[in-house]
Amino acid sequence: MTDFRLVVVSAGVSDPSSTRLLADRATQRVTALARERGHAVTVTTIDLRELLQELPAALSSQLLGPRFTRAVDALVAADAVVAAAPVYKAGASGLFTSFFQVLDNDLLIGKPVILAATAGTARHALVVDEEMRALFAYLRALPVPTSLFASTEDWTDTALGTRIDRAARELVLLMESGFARAVRDDAWGAYQHTYGSGGGTELDIDLSSDMMRLATGGSLRDPEDDPFDPRKA
């Protein structure tokens, strides 16, 4: 039995919000399925609406306020994510996109994600797969195969429940596989990181790198052929 940490990011701005409702339904299914399989799930919800006041500073100056910082900390510790956005003008909402654009590039590497979107019309249905999936591919997260989309008519359609069930199952299986943790343990160095990234967790300093050799009076040449390499002295 494992205790999974699930973080729900909802960009719905009304209260109640259908985006939050979709995220909550997915979360309930994930929790229930995980429990059936003998796991516990701790859920943290980030309502992006509450971060709105901190967004200008984050976007313009990379200054993360206290709520943003708490959100990042939660995502660092997350085993999986449910990310839900309303669709406006044929795209995921600006709040949703902005939030993920502010995060460090390496924050979500390998983490399984359920992508979900709501809209007033079915014409927005492909936003999840064509836009949100690309964003999460850039972040090198692992969106589950089943995307969730709910426009007005879907709320009365049992097929939505079926898709939620399928996405939740996919997420639980990916969490169980331990993929994100295995990536972190075995292959983390193969991804690009900058000092302090990963939400402030990326703090290892490799003193034996080429750059460190250069920093300490050496050259970029192979130390074998470099008569001036100070480490030879």
Next chain:
Amino acid sequence: MQFGIMSVSDITRDPVSGYTPSEAERIDAIVKIAVHAEEVGLDVFAVGEHHNPPFFSSSPTTLLSHIGALTERLVLTTSTTLITTNDPVRLAEEYAMLQHLTKGRMDLMLGRGNTAPVYPWFGQDIRQGLPLALENYNLLHRLWREDVVDFEGQFRTALQGFTSTPRPLDDVPPFVWHGSIRTPEIAEQAAFYGNGYFANNIFWPKEHYKRLIRFYRQRFEHYGHGTQKQAVVGLGGQAFIAKNSQDAHDQFRPYFNEAPVYGHGPTMEDFEEMTPLSVGSPQEVIDKTLTFREAFGDYQRQLFLVDHAGLPLKMVLEQLDLMGEHVVPVLREELDKLRDPESPSNPPSHADLVHAKYGDAEPRQPRPNANRGDNVTGGSPYQDSESTVGSYPTL
């Protein structure tokens, strides 16, 4: 403890009057600001280096040598000198010249520059910014310490038997700071050479440079330059002072709101909360500045940004008056009282460096050999240079 000001050299429209100073007016103003900094009892004046409008400071050594001629005590430095797009050979020459003209009343701070389009104007590529900075400093370091340098690197043409002139004043190179807030390699290079480390301390997250300053201190000790407390640390900061807090906020707000970089973003109150900016009464500025020591340990140099964002000359000079009269004397006393006896209260001056090299002996004064007519001085350019080529008996 040294206190001073650092200028970015931006020429920004004054959002209150709507007036944009000309380059000529702003250059005159910066000279007045620097001279006034000395008059109010500050110790250091630093200017940045930029190569694009709306900045004027493309030639910091020219400006600083002029200020040097108008002042007597002020230490002149940079914030920063671009170690990436400048040829280290030119840096060695220009700053050695400045060192002579100011009689050693200078040092310099190296930075990389983060404006990608500037790099190709000088034949460089920002994608190589870090190795370029590291390699260029390695060369600069040698040019100031070896009369004759042979060098081969990745980024500039090789040097064969090159002598950078003039040799540094008293054959003691200027003190160098490395400025960085997120690059461990720069902190490592500063530590390796026993140079100073400067964090601009204007934007958060301070956690990054808190860790890097700790790392620099550890590595400084590791390389045998002294203890962690003896490592030389400088910090930036940003302040706007008025007699009382409300006046300070009212006066500074229009400038803050339209400031380059952070204007139109966070509110001033949020920025005060989240960054080292202090806007307020002298006591508030003092209290906030004292927190820097708590975060980073005892340090040797504090530079404030006071002349940016379109603040008119008159207001900048008033800021200096307030700083010199009500803030710096208190900070000086408080910080020296709190200082660990092991930690030096100032970065090394030229006199300190001369003493460290020669003790009580006379410093070396290089005198060149006669020009042989080929404009190349060969292996022993100075009468007392150690020859790098064998000398042969002549008849």
